[in-house]
Each structure stands twice: as C-alpha cells, then as structure tokens.
Amino acid sequence: MVHEERLDNGLTVLVQEVHTAPLASVWCWYRVGSRDEGPGQTGVSHWVEHMNFKGTTNIPRDQVKGIIEQFGGSWNGYTWIDQTTYLETAAASALDRMLFIEAERMARCLYDPADCESERTVIISELQGGENDPEQRLDTEITATAFKAHPYRHPTIGWLHDLTTMTREDLYGHYRRYYVPNNATLVVVGDVETGDVLRRVRDQFGGIPAGTPSRRATTAEPPQGGERRVHLRRPGTTAYWRAVYHAPAFTEADFFPMLALDAMLTGASGLNIWSGGGVATPQRSARLYRGLVNTGLASSVGGFLAPTAEPFLYSIAATVAHGQTLAAVERAVLEECDRIVADGPRVGELDKVLAQLRARFVFDAGSVTDLAHQLGYFATIARWQDWLAIGDRLAAVTPEEVHAAARRYLAADNRTIGMFEPVAGEGGGH
C-alpha cells in the first residue's frame, strides 16, 4: 500500500511500509534533467547533482563524510534526461538522518567556489573515462544525430566545452530554480510506520518555502523523414553496431506494445533502469539473439526502451564478433526487423514475452531500494500509480498492436544507424 500526501509547500510524499528487513530507503526526486539545459549549459544538472553532496548550512563540508555510513548506509544519486535523484538506504533507525540530509540538500547547499572548481575536474575525468569506452562514444554520437530539435540530444554529462566554461553562478542558479519542494517527490520505503514518517517529513521539510520552478521548455522532434548514419573510425580493437529508432513516451498507447516488441527481439529487460532488477535479461529465444549471437555474427546483442516523459529512442546494440563484419551484423539485424514488420509476432510469442515481462516486474522491485526507485521514477516521468498499473497495461497488449508498433517504429525513415569501426591508432594498433 502506497500512501501519498502533498505538503502545503507542494512536496509530494510517498510512503510504503515493507517489514521484511530492518531497512529503509529514502529517495528524493526532482523534475530536472539534461533536457532542461540550453546551449552553453549542457551538463549543468549533473554537475549540480555532484555539488549537492558537498556540504550544507547545517552539514559542514568536513562532516559530509560518514554522515550516512555511520548507520551502515549507502548513498548515491543520478542524473538523466528527465530527472535528478538522490538516495540513502540504511538501517530504518537512521530515517531521521536520511530525511535531514534530503531536506538540507533541497534548500541549503553551499556551492563553495573552490569546491565548484575542484568538481569541474572530477566531472571532466568522468567524461574522459567514458570516452575511453568506444560504445559510450558511439551512443553519444548516435543520440546527437537522431535528435535535431529536442534537447534529449545532448549527453547528460554535457559537452566538454560547457564543462570548461560554466561558472559557480550557473550552477547555483540552476540549483535554486529547480530544487524547490513543489518540483520534488520524496519516497520512503521500508521498515517504517507511515504516520511516523509523515510527522518527521513535515518537521524536516514543512518549513521549506515553495518556489517557482522554470517551465520546462518543450518541443516535439519533427518526423525524421529519412535514415541517418554515423560512422566513427577511431583507434580500437572491436567493431560496434547500433540502430536507434524514435520511440513512444511512457504514457503513449504504443509504449507497452513496443516493450513487448523489444522482448521479442532482444529479451525482456524490465523497467528498472537503476538496477535492472539485478537479473540478466532472458535472451535465449529472442529473435536477434538467435539471429546474431547463436550464428556467431555478434558476441552480444541488446535492446533498450526506457520509460521517458517525452518520446525518446528505442535502441538495438550489437558487438561484432571476432572475425565478423559490421555489414554482416547490419544485414542480419535489419532482416530480423523486416521480418517482424512484415509478419508480426508468431503464434504464442506474445504470451511468452508477457510472462517474461511479468516476472521482470517482480524482480524489478527486489529490494526496498529498488521499490522506492520505481515509485519515484514513475512519479517523476508520469504518475506513481502507473508503476502499479503496468501489469494491466501489459495484459491488454494484443499481437495486432505489437505488429502495428513494429510497422510504425521500425521503419527505415525512423532510424539512425551508428557504427564504430576500429582502425590502427598511434600505438600501431593492438
């Protein structure tokens, strides 16, 4: 049972009691992500996330270390296209401490100029660590190519130039615009008592004034109208192939047929982008696994349809196997896609993937941390009730809807193909 309450300042609070372990997980979600960033400011949301771990009015910088670890707890956070979120999971007896940290973070972070500078180089190191990975480079390029108008196009970490030029005032301004209670959802799940949680939340958060979060700039990506291609030729050892297709947003009618389509192509991945439920995707009978990995063309293949607030991308990714070629992988993927576009699902195929997805939704909530993530995630991109209703939406999917989704979204005009072709580098190749 999820209890929802809205404080006078607009903060949405969700509480679910789970008494299987003496733990509690607290997540605070903000409706701000990389899509809210303009030119020159890319990466500001993620940098702000880093700065919000660096001391507040009542948590001096030198007391940040250990503040939750004293309770055996862990903390973390992430920023993506639609959202920024922070979590602590610890002994349930640390509930007050966790709420205190989140209330401080919402209203009283310091943004010491020296800390902003020191974090600039940490984030550039994070970006360069990602650049060491050819797949991340390819993902960045292909996303930027698939979107022309929508701000989903730039990477969450930001473009390097912006990371070198943004100022402390840029960071602090972004923080003050978006970190207000009426732009946030606080989720508490675990070995707690709902009434007690709500009293403590009112104590900690009730005094934070409501603000006026910036209206989120919005635009619709125009129809693509023709295939696009990105071909990276860079030093490396291994070739990688990608296709991304403009896909429906989570609340659109096509989302669940598309999720079933992905499960047919690459196996059911579930809807927990934080942990994946900690369980590997069942792929043995998936069309692309059979067509690419079992045939030896690719060493791995995967699909990704993220639940997002606005239409994002469905992606298919393959690693070209030792001794095989990008062209052969591309031919095999597109043949499989063309087959399901032409013929639709096979008899029994939908039942199989629906069973997979139903099991995934159980695994997706396999800890108090995961359960709290799912509630907050869906509250931020849609409504939390949508997380509870995914079983019903899934059960209503028909083979005809999957076939229609395949025809609509797997069209050549709707896709961007990306290739990473390794070439010998300065080091003389590997």
Place this chain on the structure above:
Amino acid sequence: MALAPVRRVLPNGLTIVTARNRLIPAVSLAIGVNAGASADAAGAEGTAALAARVLDKGTARFDADAIADELEGRGASLGVGVGRQQIVVSATCLVGDLAAVLPVACAVAREPNFPAHEVATRRAELLTVIQEAADDPGAVAVDALGATLYPGGHPLGRPVRGTAASVGRLGRDELVAFHRRHVAPGATTVVAVGDVDAEALAEHVATELGGWHGLAAPMPGAPPIPPRTERALVVKPMPDKAQADVAYGFVGLARRDPDYYPALVMNNALGQYALGGRLGDSIRERQGMAYYVYSALDAALEPGPLMVRAGVAAANVERTIDSIDREIAAILSDGFTRPEVEDAKRYLIGSLPRQLETNAGIAGFLLSVETYGLGIDHDVRLPERIGAVSYDDVMRVARRLLDPARAVVVVAGPWSGPAA
C-alpha cells in the same frame, strides 16, 4: 534477523544451503563448482571461462531449444559466471516456476554436452571479449598488475578470460575433459534463497542431485608467490585514450588468514569508506583529479591483491601516484586516526542488513561462506568478528601489507612514463 540457513551434505558429497526470504515471490539459485580459472592448465588459460559460456548451451537431457523453452516462457533467467575459484550457475525465477527451472539449472552444471558448433561460436565470443579488454585501459592495468605481482604462471597472475593464443587452441575435447576432471558433487555447493520453506527447498535440491556420482580431481597446485623486494613501475602506453588508469598494489592475504578482519577494516579506511576513504579524500575530494579512486581487497583461497585504482588525466598521473605514496606513508608513520578505524568498523557491521536483503545477495553470501568454510552461523558471527578488531590490529596489518617501496604501479593509457 538471522538468516538461519539450512545446510545439508549429501552422501555423494554435494553441499546444499538454503534460506527463506519473503520480500518478493521469487527464488535465486547459485550452484558453485570449484572449477574456476585456477583449474586451467598452463597454456590452456580460459578453459574455465569458455566452459562457462558453453555449459548452458545443451545438456544430456535438454538441448539448447529445450533449455530456452523451459526457462523463457516463464520469465526465468539463467546464466553462468566464472571466477578464479568457481564456475557459478545462477538462476532466478518466480516461486511457482522452481519445479521447472531447478532441473534445468542442475543439468547445466552436471551434464553439459558441449555441442561442437556451440564451442566454436562461444569461443569467438570469448575472443571478442579478450579483444575488447585489450582496448580497455582499466582491464589492461589490472591484468599487468596481476602478472607482475604473481609471476611464473601463478593462477592469480593470469586473466580468467585467457589470452587470444590460449583460447584459440581450445576445442570441445578440452572442455569435456575439464568438466570430467573438475565438476563433481563433492566440488559443488547449491545455494537456494527465496520465499520457500528452507527445509522443503533443501529436500527439493537433494531429490534432484542425490543420484549424481563422481569425484573431482585435485586442483593444480600454485607456484609460490615470490616476495617483492623492490618497487616496479609498469607502463602500458595507449596513446589514443582520453585518460589513464592507474593500478597500484601489493600481494594481499587469503580469506582464512587470521589477519583477514583487520585487513577488511584497514582497506575500508584506506580506500572505501564514503567516497574512497583516505585516498578519496585526497585524490578526488581535495585535489579533484579523479572521478573514481578506491582500494579493493581480493582475499580468496590464495592471497589475492590489495589494489588501489584510479582513472586520471595523463597530466595528473605522477601527482596521483605521488598522492597514493604519501597517503600510505602517512598511515604507516602516523597511523590512522582512531575515529577512522571505528567508523570503518561501524560501517562494515551496519551494512550487513543491506548486503543480506535480496535473494541474490543472500545467495552470494552463503556461497562464499561455504567456499571458505566460515560456518553456517557466519551472518550472526560476522558483527562480533569485525567488532573484535582493535586499532593495533589494523595498524599491524597495514604495516604487513602496505609498503610504497615494494609497490607495483601500473599505468595504462595516454602516458608513456615519468618525465625525465
């Protein structure tokens, strides 16, 4: 909240450990077999890794399609992992599907038939993984650190995945022989955790595997680990990469070493606590040089490495190595502070309920308890074992393990060595 696991050893030598966890209506299985990369013969590195990839691609009772049919219509997930010590067959399914999934998971461990075409396909997969690792500065640095700390063909000095040359030589015969030699009930532990009565779960596994017979050959002996008398710098230039990976380490200790718990606390204070302990304070928080810096202790049957890792810009490589040296020197000369040690202990004890929350987390914990013979009540005893560690114990172990003058330092990335 004790796990109160049920443990049984069958007449054929198989060990079964089960526990109940009620959070979700699912079960996680972990079948650990002492047939990891340590069992690879010299020149045949990667045998266990390739065997693990082929294990679930066909058995005497279930061919690949039958395995897919049994699992995938139910949303069950089954995979095979490999480490130095063990091959682990893992499966997760809904409680109601256990009766169908358990026989498949057991057959995968017990009677794989290694179809020849699957061996060829998965060998190419593994060769691709080896090829990708050669382009990953982190993997290159860690491999070179292992090879330098554990020379002479020691299993800890060889990558689990093998090399292109060794894997290229492996065929079906080698996998069949490896399985016959090392996979047997006496070398196997089956752990099952989920929302099922623990006794009934153990009985279920016993029924499935009670009729399995066979004996495992002894594992090959490892050569002695030579003591290090001097410092070594190993440079792996990868000029096209954006930043460098540093791996800085020492030979650590074995899991059953009496100093294990002090070492666990010491490692936490050195490079784990909060954002990377002392090292994180210096290199990430004060100097802003790295997104990740941490230390890791790999205490297994053999003394695995105690390793510091960081990813930094080429221009900061020397400053990073110097910072690691200085932090370690300061610990050795001035000691940790007493609160640092107490904080680490409190954290390690307090984090246990999180570690033991999920089915997979509990299953992994119980498998390692069995692998290292830590005792069936280890989850209850662990807090007192960590609690008993004294400040002096931690400092003694720091002096035993850490010494910049004997460190192996590896840098892989766009850095070609110290400025003259």
